[in-house]
Amino acid sequence: MAYIEFHDVVKRFGDNTVLDHINFGIEKGDLVTLLGPSGCGKSTLLRCLSGLEQVSEGKIILDGVDVTNVPASKRNIGMVFQQYSLFPNMNVAQNIAFGLKMQKVPADQIDEKVARAVEMVELKGKEKTYPANLSGGQQQRVALARSIVTEPKVLLLDEPLSAIDAKLRRALQSRIREIQQELGLTSIFVTHDQDEAMVMSDVIQLFHAGRIEQAGSPVDVYTKPVSEFAASFIGSYNQLTAAEFADLTGERVAADQVVAVRPETIGISVEEPEADDVYVLKGMVAGSMPRGNVLRYTVRVGASTLRVDVLFRSFHMFGTGETVYLSLPKHDCLIIPAAA
Amino acid sequence: MSKVAAVQAGGKKTSLAGKIFLAVVAIYLLVPFVTTFIYSLFVEWTDILPSGFTLRNYIELFSNMTFWSSIGRTLVLCIVSVLITIVLILMAMYVVVAVNRKFAGAMQFLCMIPYALQGVILSIGIISLYTGTGTILSNRMFMLFGAYAILVLPYIYQGIRNALNSIDAEMLIQAAEMLGCGRFRAYVQVVLPNIFSGILVSSLLAESIIFGDFVLANNIAGTNYQNIQVFLQANMDVSSGLSSAIVVVIFVVVALVTGIVLKLQGASQKRA
Amino acid sequence: MQQTAVAGRQEVSRAEATTKVAKRRPWLGYLAIVPFFVVVALFEIMPLLQLALNSVIGRESGSLGLENFIRVFTTPLYQQSIWNSVWISLLSAVVGIIVAFLAARFCSEASPRVQNAFTMVLNMMSNFSGVPLAFAFMILMGNSGVLTLIGQNFGIPFLADFNLYGSEGLVLMYIYFQIPLATLLMIPAFAGIRKEWREAATILKATTFDYWFRIVIPNLMPSILGTLSVLFSNALAAYATAYALVMNNYALLALQITSRFKGDVQTDAATGGALAMVLIALMVICTLVNNYFTRRAAKGRELV
Numbered sequence: 001m002a003y004i005e006f007h008d009v010v011k012r013f014g015d016n017t018v019l020d021h022i023n024f025g026i027e028k029g030d031l032v033t034l035l036g037p038s039g040c041g042k043s044t045l046l047r048c049l050s051g052l053e054q055v056s057e058g059k060i061i062l063d064g065v066d067v068t069n070v071p072a073s074k075r076n077i078g079m080v081f082q083q084y085s086l087f088p089n090m091n092v093a094q095n096i097a098f099g100l101k102m103q104k105v106p107a108d109q110i111d112e113k114v115a116r117a118v119e120m121v122e123l124k125g126k127e128k129t130y131p132a133n134l135s136g137g138q139q140q141r142v143a144l145a146r147s148i149v150t151e152p153k154v155l156l157l158d159e160p161l162s163a164i165d166a167k168l169r170r171a172l173q174s175r176i177r178e179i180q181q182e183l184g185l186t187s188i189f190v191t192h193d194q195d196e197a198m199v200m201s202d203v204i205q206l207f208h209a210g211r212i213e214q215a216g217s218p219v220d221v222y223t224k225p226v227s228e229f230a231a232s233f234i235g236s237y238n239q240l241t242a243a244e245f246a247d248l249t250g251e252r253v254a255a256d257q258v259v260a261v262r263p264e265t266i267g268i269s270v271e272e273p274e275a276d277d278v279y280v281l282k283g284m285v286a287g288s289m290p291r292g293n294v295l296r297y298t299v300r301v302g303a304s305t306l307r308v309d310v311l312f313r314s315f316h317m318f319g320t321g322e323t324v325y326l327s328l329p330k331h332d333c334l335i336i337p338a339a340a
Numbered sequence: 341m342s343k344v345a346a347v348q349a350g351g352k353k354t355s356l357a358g359k360i361f362l363a364v365v366a367i368y369l370l371v372p373f374v375t376t377f378i379y380s381l382f383v384e385w386t387d388i389l390p391s392g393f394t395l396r397n398y399i400e401l402f403s404n405m406t407f408w409s410s411i412g413r414t415l416v417l418c419i420v421s422v423l424i425t426i427v428l429i430l431m432a433m434y435v436v437v438a439v440n441r442k443f444a445g446a447m448q449f450l451c452m453i454p455y456a457l458q459g460v461i462l463s464i465g466i467i468s469l470y471t472g473t474g475t476i477l478s479n480r481m482f483m484l485f486g487a488y489a490i491l492v493l494p495y496i497y498q499g500i501r502n503a504l505n506s507i508d509a510e511m512l513i514q515a516a517e518m519l520g521c522g523r524f525r526a527y528v529q530v531v532l533p534n535i536f537s538g539i540l541v542s543s544l545l546a547e548s549i550i551f552g553d554f555v556l557a558n559n560i561a562g563t564n565y566q567n568i569q570v571f572l573q574a575n576m577d578v579s580s581g582l583s584s585a586i587v588v589v590i591f592v593v594v595a596l597v598t599g600i601v602l603k604l605q606g607a608s609q610k611r612a
Numbered sequence: 613m614q615q616t617a618v619a620g621r622q623e624v625s626r627a628e629a630t631t632k633v634a635k636r637r638p639w640l641g642y643l644a645i646v647p648f649f650v651v652v653a654l655f656e657i658m659p660l661l662q663l664a665l666n667s668v669i670g671r672e673s674g675s676l677g678l679e680n681f682i683r684v685f686t687t688p689l690y691q692q693s694i695w696n697s698v699w700i701s702l703l704s705a706v707v708g709i710i711v712a713f714l715a716a717r718f719c720s721e722a723s724p725r726v727q728n729a730f731t732m733v734l735n736m737m738s739n740f741s742g743v744p745l746a747f748a749f750m751i752l753m754g755n756s757g758v759l760t761l762i763g764q765n766f767g768i769p770f771l772a773d774f775n776l777y778g779s780e781g782l783v784l785m786y787i788y789f790q791i792p793l794a795t796l797l798m799i800p801a802f803a804g805i806r807k808e809w810r811e812a813a814t815i816l817k818a819t820t821f822d823y824w825f826r827i828v829i830p831n832l833m834p835s836i837l838g839t840l841s842v843l844f845s846n847a848l849a850a851y852a853t854a855y856a857l858v859m860n861n862y863a864l865l866a867l868q869i870t871s872r873f874k875g876d877v878q879t880d881a882a883t884g885g886a887l888a889m890v891l892i893a894l895m896v897i898c899t900l901v902n903n904y905f906t907r908r909a910a911k912g913r914e915l916v
Binding site (some may be wrong): 355357358359360361362365366368369370371372373375376379385386387388405419423427428429431434435436438439440443447450453454456457458459460461462463464465467468469475483486487488489493523524548552553554555557558559562572573576580581584587590591594595598602 | 640659714726735873888899
């Protein structure tokens with residue numbers, strides 16, 4: 001029996017079904033990411049677990065107790081919101097102490113716990129500062145401290161970093177992950193950013209249109225997408241229809257399937273390569289674009305266009321219009337069902 | 341190039357014309373009050389220039405018990421009615437932000453109606469409905485408090501709603517709830533302290549509206565419960581010297597309240 | 613996963629957790645909105661319904677019908693009142709908006725010091741209305757007013773013969789209280805006019821006339837019309853100023869309605885109710901017009 005269980009959870013807003021029979025469990029101490037595009041229902045599921053939203057059908061079990069009808073304030077769940085939700089009239093220490101006061105923790109213990117939490121989020125010296133004088137990143141760290149100081153059963157993080165700029169975001173990702181592992185805190189992290197999900201999670205639950213499309217470890221989800229949606233959302237898979245694939249390689253797959261190939265698995269060379277277990281395609285470079293340490297080529301092969309990623313080594317670049325050979329390893333050509 | 345220069349030169353020329361225009365408007369707005377103020381300080385003004393500087397009008401006014409009791413009544417009306425409205429709206433907005441959003445539309449609609457009706461319709465509707473019914477509602481004081489509470493509804497509603505929106509009250513309540521705080525408690529302990537200055541500004545505005553009201557007081561209570569405006573109206577034909585002093589006093593009080601409101605608003609804008 | 617390291621840390625006894633389970637009582641929360649609805653019903657909705665009821669029960673016949681409205685629209689006094697209310701309000705609103713447009717325009721171009729001083733005057737004088745305003749104008753332009761005396765001594769017929777206690781006086785006073793309100797409403801609208809527009813227009817060889825009439829005024833139109841409707845309804849509903857000046861001796865909607873209910877002789881709630889409905893109808897039209905323009909302004913473009 002898992003620590004948190006969702007049983008046939010359905011959530012409707014009017015005629016709109018946002019969650020469609022969600023079933024899964026979360027093990028104690030794991031960080032699970034709910035990943036998906038906006039409007040896929042991931043935040044709604046989080047809010048159902050928090051108690052801020054009521055489920056329409058189904059039940060939610062937390063630590064062996066059915067909490068489906070328990071008010072949010074009684075569930076002992078911590079939550080960090082997307083927007084900064086600090087209480088503006090309270091300073092950092094008072095914000096962090098708020099939940100402890102609600103639990104009627106004795107004053108001397110409150111001071112001690114607040115001090116520990118402040119240290120944990122690296123905000124020592126800012127205890128008396130008011131939220132208006134903190135940066136976005138600092139505010140979210142206070143919000144994090146505030147929600148873990150009460151030692152909740154679960155920590156929910158609803159896109160907590162989406163309003164923070166990229167550099168700081170990476171630092172906070174790893175800090176959150178460290179704290180989570182240090183405390184062994186069961187956590188659910190909602191994001192639409194696949195990189196963020198890869199970095200942080202034990203398990204990824206990929207959401208699509210109110211359902212779970214795929215679940216698994218980051219490596220599994222990245223390397224073995226089970227559907228066209230998963231392949232397009234995770235990584236930036238090249239997707240070839242059955243007809244295109246037959247055109248390029250002469251091999252047949254069923255018409256309701258697509259072939260997905262990750263850009264970094266494709267080799268590119270001037271000479272025709274000689275190797276087994278690869279499809280060799282002749283094409284023409286249509287363009288190239290540096291993306292950090294990776295150079296992305298777009299290569300026209302027959303009627304199809306493929307994206308190819310290679311490490312950015314300036315000593316050799318293919319020019320636009322140049323004829324090249326692409327080698328697609330056969331075992332990296334994933335055959336998955338096409339979207340309906 | 342020359343065209344740009346011409347436009348800029350034109351811009352400078354209009355600025356002088358602009359200053360003159362603004363000055364003319366300001367003078368037009370100030371003349372009636374300034375005249376009244378000068379008038380209140382002189383024995384007579386039957387020639388081009390007034391003659392005989394005196395503080396007699398003010399001494400007479402401040403030693404007049406009817407004046408003080410009308411001031412007292414006005415203050416009672418101001419403070420009690422505004423408090424009633426604040427409490428009503430704070431309670432109702434709790435339901436909107438913490439229980440069910442769907443009331444927001446109805447609240448807004450009901451609160452904006454008095455803005456369109458204003459004093460005349462409101463007062464005659466109330467006297468037409470309740471006068472002589474023999475119930476507690478036919479009590480003039482009861483009617484007055486009710487009428488004033490409705491009159492200032494739009495201003496206080498907007499002030500409180502904007503304050504709630506600006507701190508994202510719904511979010512704060514949810515955050516508090518996740519920390520083990522009940523919704524009502526969160527509203528009182530977390531939301532209210534943060535909207536205090538917003539409530540203060542809108543209630544001061546409401547005070548100045550009630551202080552300046554003549555219609556409701558005259559139609560509902562009339563001479564039975566004279567407020568400062570009714571007192572002024574009753575004195576206008578009796579003594580213009582005394583009346584000019586009342587006008588100055590009313591203006592100074594309202595101007596002070598307005599000054600405080602502007603100062604508070606400026607301070608909150610600077611902070612934001 | 614890492615539970616062992618933190619054994620006991622999250623341990624909340626299961627029994628405690630179950631006893632803590634409290635059922636939601638959502639109906640309890642709704643109680644807080646009840647007092648608001650009660651007061652609004654007693655002092656806003658029911659009085660309005662009472663007026664509506666008065667208006668449709670005939671004074672003579674005592675039966676349901678349009679008798680009162682027919683009387684209102686055929687009696688010269690009431691016809692005159694409606695007409696006077698409409699034209700005085702409209703005239704004061706139009707003059708008010710023209711002055712406000714120019715004042716707001718100059719104010720937006722002025723230095724911060726001038727801006728602050730001017731808006732201060734506007735804020736202070738926007739409170740100067742009603743009975744005090746009427747009194748001040750009597751001192752200024754009444755039968756022995758200061759300006760009237762100046763007019764007589766220097767032979768200025770406009771000042772010497774000015775009739776404050778009639779439509780001329782009412783229009784002058786109504787314009788007076790419209791100007792601060794209108795300008796305070798127009799100043800924020802001018803803040804939405806960007807400097808770059810003028811530069812862009814100049815580069816595109818637009819004349820000053822083109823700039824104002826093809827760019828600025830069309831962009832400000834929603835604000836102008838919205839403000840106009842606020843001014844119009846403000847003047848329609850004004851009572852204290854007119855009452856202090858002419859008591860009930862003038863054919864003006866607000867004065868006539870009130871005197872039907874507080875008449876010196878006898879109350880006539882039926883006619884008063886019908887007149888009130890006419891005033892409400894005019895106000896509602898104004899509000900709808902205003903809503904239409906403010907919504908269009910909010911939806912269409914970010915400015916104004």
